[in-house]
Amino acid sequence: MKSQLIATSLCFLASISFHGYSTLAEDHVPRKFSTEINPGCEAVFGTNCSENSTINLVHIRSDGPHDTLHFLWSFLGAPSLLLVRTPLQSNLSVDWTSIFEDTGSGGGISFEPEPYYLFGWSLVKVWVYNDQNDTARLDKADQSDVEGYDSKNFVWNRKDNSSILNSTMINLSFEARSYDHREGEANGVEQMGPNGFFRITIRMKSTEDYSKVLPYMMYNENSTQVDVAFNDVQLNTTAEEYPKHPRIALKYIMVQDNGNRNGEAGQMKLDVTKTLDDEHSPGVFEVYSINTPAKGYNQSYIQWRPICYTAEVRDVIDSVDVEAYPLQHASSVLHDDNVQDSILWSYFGTEIDNVTFQSMNISFGTVGDGFYNKTKHISWTYSTGFGVPPPDRVSLLVMLVVSIGLGIPALIIVLSVIYMVMCKVRRPRDDLLLGQ
Amino acid sequence: MADTEALTGESTETRDYGESVSVEKGCFFRCCDPRSGFHRFLALFFMCFLGFGSYFCYDNPGSLQDNFIEDLNISTAQFAQLYSWYSWPNVVLCFVGGFLLDRVFGIRLGTVIFCVFIVIGQIIFALGGLFDMFWLMIVGRFIFGVGGESLAVAQNTYAVSWFKGKELNLVFGLQLSFARVGSTVNFLTMGGVYKWMHQYFDGHTCLGFALLFAAITCVLSLFCAMILAVFDYRAEKILKKETGGPAEVVRLSDVKDFPISFWLMCGSCVAYYVAIFPFIGLGKVFFERKFDFTPDESNTVNSIIYIVSGVCSPLFGILIDKFGRNIFWVFLAILATVGAHGLLAFSFLNPYVAMVAMGLAYSLLASALWPMVALVVPEYQLGTAYGIMQAVQNLGLAVITMVAGYIVDSGGYLLLEVFFLAWLCLGLVMVLLLWFFDSDGLLSMTPARRKLIEQLTRKSTRVTEDDIPSSFHDEDALLDHNGDN
Numbered sequence: 042m043k044s045q046l047i048a049t050s051l052c053f054l055a056s057i058s059f060h061g062y063s064t065l066a067e068d069h070v071p072r073k074f075s076t077e078i079n080p081g082c083e084a085v086f087g088t089n090c091s092e093n094s095t096i097n098l099v100h101i102r103s104d105g106p107h108d109t110l111h112f113l114w115s116f117l118g119a120p121s122l123l124l125v126r127t128p129l130q131s132n133l134s135v136d137w138t139s140i141f142e143d144t145g146s147g148g149g150i151s152f153e154p155e156p157y158y159l160f161g162w163s164l165v166k167v168w169v170y171n172d173q174n175d176t177a178r179l180d181k182a183d184q185s186d187v188e189g190y191d192s193k194n195f196v197w198n199r200k201d202n203s204s205i206l207n208s209t210m211i212n213l214s215f216e217a218r219s220y221d222h223r224e225g226e227a228n229g230v231e232q233m234g235p236n237g238f239f240r241i242t243i244r245m246k247s248t249e250d251y252s253k254v255l256p257y258m259m260y261n262e263n264s265t266q267v268d269v270a271f272n273d274v275q276l277n278t279t280a281e282e283y284p285k286h287p288r289i290a291l292k293y294i295m296v297q298d299n300g301n302r303n304g305e306a307g308q309m310k311l312d313v314t315k316t317l318d319d320e321h322s323p324g325v326f327e328v329y330s331i332n333t334p335a336k337g338y339n340q341s342y343i344q345w346r347p348i349c350y351t352a353e354v355r356d357v358i359d360s361v362d363v364e365a366y367p368l369q370h371a372s373s374v375l376h377d378d379n380v381q382d383s384i385l386w387s388y389f390g391t392e393i394d395n396v397t398f399q400s401m402n403i404s405f406g407t408v409g410d411g412f413y414n415k416t417k418h419i420s421w422t423y424s425t426g427f428g429v430p431p432p433d434r435v436s437l438l439v440m441l442v443v444s445i446g447l448g449i450p451a452l453i454i455v456l457s458v459i460y461m462v463m464c465k466v467r468r469p470r471d472d473l474l475l476g477q
Numbered sequence: 478m479a480d481t482e483a484l485t486g487e488s489t490e491t492r493d494y495g496e497s498v499s500v501e502k503g504c505f506f507r508c509c510d511p512r513s514g515f516h517r518f519l520a521l522f523f524m525c526f527l528g529f530g531s532y533f534c535y536d537n538p539g540s541l542q543d544n545f546i547e548d549l550n551i552s553t554a555q556f557a558q559l560y561s562w563y564s565w566p567n568v569v570l571c572f573v574g575g576f577l578l579d580r581v582f583g584i585r586l587g588t589v590i591f592c593v594f595i596v597i598g599q600i601i602f603a604l605g606g607l608f609d610m611f612w613l614m615i616v617g618r619f620i621f622g623v624g625g626e627s628l629a630v631a632q633n634t635y636a637v638s639w640f641k642g643k644e645l646n647l648v649f650g651l652q653l654s655f656a657r658v659g660s661t662v663n664f665l666t667m668g669g670v671y672k673w674m675h676q677y678f679d680g681h682t683c684l685g686f687a688l689l690f691a692a693i694t695c696v697l698s699l700f701c702a703m704i705l706a707v708f709d710y711r712a713e714k715i716l717k718k719e720t721g722g723p724a725e726v727v728r729l730s731d732v733k734d735f736p737i738s739f740w741l742m743c744g745s746c747v748a749y750y751v752a753i754f755p756f757i758g759l760g761k762v763f764f765e766r767k768f769d770f771t772p773d774e775s776n777t778v779n780s781i782i783y784i785v786s787g788v789c790s791p792l793f794g795i796l797i798d799k800f801g802r803n804i805f806w807v808f809l810a811i812l813a814t815v816g817a818h819g820l821l822a823f824s825f826l827n828p829y830v831a832m833v834a835m836g837l838a839y840s841l842l843a844s845a846l847w848p849m850v851a852l853v854v855p856e857y858q859l860g861t862a863y864g865i866m867q868a869v870q871n872l873g874l875a876v877i878t879m880v881a882g883y884i885v886d887s888g889g890y891l892l893l894e895v896f897f898l899a900w901l902c903l904g905l906v907m908v909l910l911l912w913f914f915d916s917d918g919l920l921s922m923t924p925a926r927r928k929l930i931e932q933l934t935r936k937s938t939r940v941t942e943d944d945i946p947s948s949f950h951d952e953d954a955l956l957d958h959n960g961d962n
Binding site: 358435447 | 546547550551552553762766767815822823824825885886887888889890891892895896898899901902903905906909912913
């Protein structure tokens with residue numbers, strides 16, 4: 042039994058180290074980031090428009106040895122990300138007029154030459170629903186209790202003074218403190234409560250590293266981490282309309298263009314993987330990820346741990362669950378999918394219906410947690426990027442402790458077995474003497 | 478007046494057998510005669526139940542871990558302190574408890590006092606929950622701890638007093654099994670109690686009332702203590718029993734005489750127990766999170782160790798009494814626990830497998846380790862030896878439980894399991910060293926061989942394993958010759 046245990050543990054250790062090594066060797070090419078804000082906006086908005094914090098189109102180029110990854114963030118309308126893989130020396134061209142005009146066929150964003158691959162998502166809606174029966178599930182709520190707010194109506198501001206934009210690290214926040222009701226009530230733009238904000242933070246690192254923010258997800262040079270924080274947001278105009286048991290949910294639309302069209306385009310999948318290692322997210326043994334259908338080297342993902350936090354300073358005590366709902370088919374015609382709110386429409390136009398295009402809802406909260414009203418804060422982090430998500434590795438500490446811990450007794454046993462065998466070899470001679 | 482006399486046992490009256498017969502008028506002769514099996518069985522029943530409340534309430538935090546954390550808004554590290562503060566007073570009390578029972582209060586009053594402590598402790602603990610005062614809960618657990626462990630000593634003392642020379646081993650085994658039953662019942666019912674309370678109350682109020690409900694078991698134990706006191710008083714009068722035998726005095730000066738084998742046993746005891754009890758305390762949420770169990774299922778899995786132990790401890794006790802080779806069993810038990818924790822840490826295999834293995838290993842170790850102390854320490858120092866071992870064990874539990882809670886919060890459950898594995902491996906090393914230092918080979922012998930050596934030792938100065946020719950196997954025949962077995 043001992044030898045089986047030792048053999049199993051050694052095999053396990055060997056497999057971890059091999060796996061660790063193999064991921065190190067795999068496509069981790071060094072990349073450099075370079076950022077430009079509102080490229081080409083002078084033509085329409087005049088000079089200094091790239092410093093205008095209310096106009097937000099951030100183009101992050103990640104140049105590698107063989108290709109370029111573009112992370113195009115847009116807060117013109119719904120917060121969106123276009124992740125584009127192009128040949129080196131590729132250029133982004135933005136037609137600002139087309140973006141802001143409602144042409145009915147998109148247009149405004151293009152890459153020259155044609156990209157190899159594109160993945161995009163957009164946070165189109167915020168659902169505030171009344172969870173009367175405390176189920177913490179959006180799909181169990183009554184339709185009449187669910188209120189949707191288009192994320193394009195939030196007035197987004199870029200926080201330049203706290204940003205980091207260098208070649209190895211990016212940290213940029215966008216914050217909305219007011220909401221434009223537009224066609225709804227007659228009030229127009231409204232402050233979202235005294236301390237209300239809806240904040241999205243982008244974090245990127247060009248080296249493999251664990252984030253210092255719970256739930257300590259891993260960076261690599263092909264991905265970005267996104268923090269979504271929703272604090273003290275009051276969107277209803279009158280107090281009576283505010284639900285008694287409010288919960289927050291988000292709607293995302295996601296698109297992938299790998300060259301395939303229509304039937305061959307394939308569907309994205311929502312995978313739940315069980316992981317043994319919860320060192321980086323104590324108590325959470327699952328990882329959710331949306332994986333796009335792979336075509337050779339080209340695929341993307343959105344990945345998260347099913348945990349979110351009800352306080353700005355994140356702590357394990359403040360965590361509640363994250364619920365993800367099955368992916369739905371999306372279309373530019375469906376009213377709720379709001380694709381026209383984002384630059385996905387600006388890039389694809391009606392072509393978006395011919396590629397992999399789906400939507401998903403995510404809700405936050407745990408049964409019995411006192412609803413959104415308890416702390417009026419939800420923070421959630423997810424990671425999105427190109428390729429396969431970086432696998433979690435068992436840390437050095439664990440491997441060290443296990444190998445030393447099991448190694449020393451094993452060594453002692455081996456030595457003592459040798460000692461006993463040597464004793465037995467000597468003994469028969471003694472017995473012979475006694476016998477005489 | 479009479480009651481106080483009964484409790485302190487200091488009455489100067491003496492009665493002879495003739496007078497005592499008149500006491501039994503008005504009740505059935507057999508059940509009132511302290512010498513009769515029926516009466517002693519009745520006393521045994523109360524002796525076993527004496528510890529029920531203490532063991533039931535000890536694991537209350539463990540069976541309601543997620544409720545504690547949610548209702549009081551505490552971290553796992555703070556939660557672990559509820560266990561830790563139970564152990565702190567016992568670092569000192571293990572030395573003093575026996576002395577208090579024998580010399581200061583007497584067994585009857587002493588037991589009642591300790592029961593009062595556990596009742597008060599649990600009530601304060603519950604009040605802390607009702608008023609959402611975490612510091613008060615810690616005070617409650619501290620007071621509860623003062624009574625709890627000493628109550629176990631009291632149980633043992635009662636057992637020795639009533640059953641010495643007859644069925645003592647069986648009684649010890651039954652008491653231990655009953656203790657485990659108490660722990661198991663806690664895990665299987667407290668979830669339901671909380672749910673029932675939840676219909677009427679919410680949050681920390683619900684928790685407080687659930688804990689108050691659990692205090693009823695402590696009150697039951699108090700009644701048992703009082704009834705036992707009455708029984709014992711009558712038995713002492715009727716049988717003119719001496720109040721216990723010569724007390725096992727605790728003398729700290731003995732410590733320097735203890736062989737290194739004893740310290741290694743101490744070490745391996747601590748290293749093993751800190752991988753079991755803190756794990757059970759923190760296990761519920763671990764099973765909920767990793768294996769997606771419901772709270773009730775988690776509690777059931779958590780209680781498996783106690784269920785298995787309750788059944789197997791007496792069995793293993795009998796087996797080891799017969800077959801000896803204690804040190805080998807200790808080694809095997811620790812190794813099995815390493816395997817169990819390894820399974821829980823590095824696989825998603827159904828945790829029942831690992832928990833059953835852990836339960837068997839725990840029973841095996843307890844049955845094999847504690848008697849080994851008697852093999853290396855002379856009888857007149859045993860009291861001190863056990864006191865030290867208990868004290869070190871409690872110190873280890875107090876510290877490590879807090880560390881374990883902190884690890885869960887900062888590093889997650891995988892790191893916690895690896896932490897426990899490290900301690901178990903340390904225990905393994907200590908047992909291996911113990912085997913090396915056991916130059917007489919005493920610890921790995923069968924009882925028959927040990928007896929043989931004892932007899933041979935009476936004739937010559939020192940006999941070791943090597944002096945017995947290896948070809949000589951027929952120990953039973955030799956023992957029959959010596960007429961002793």
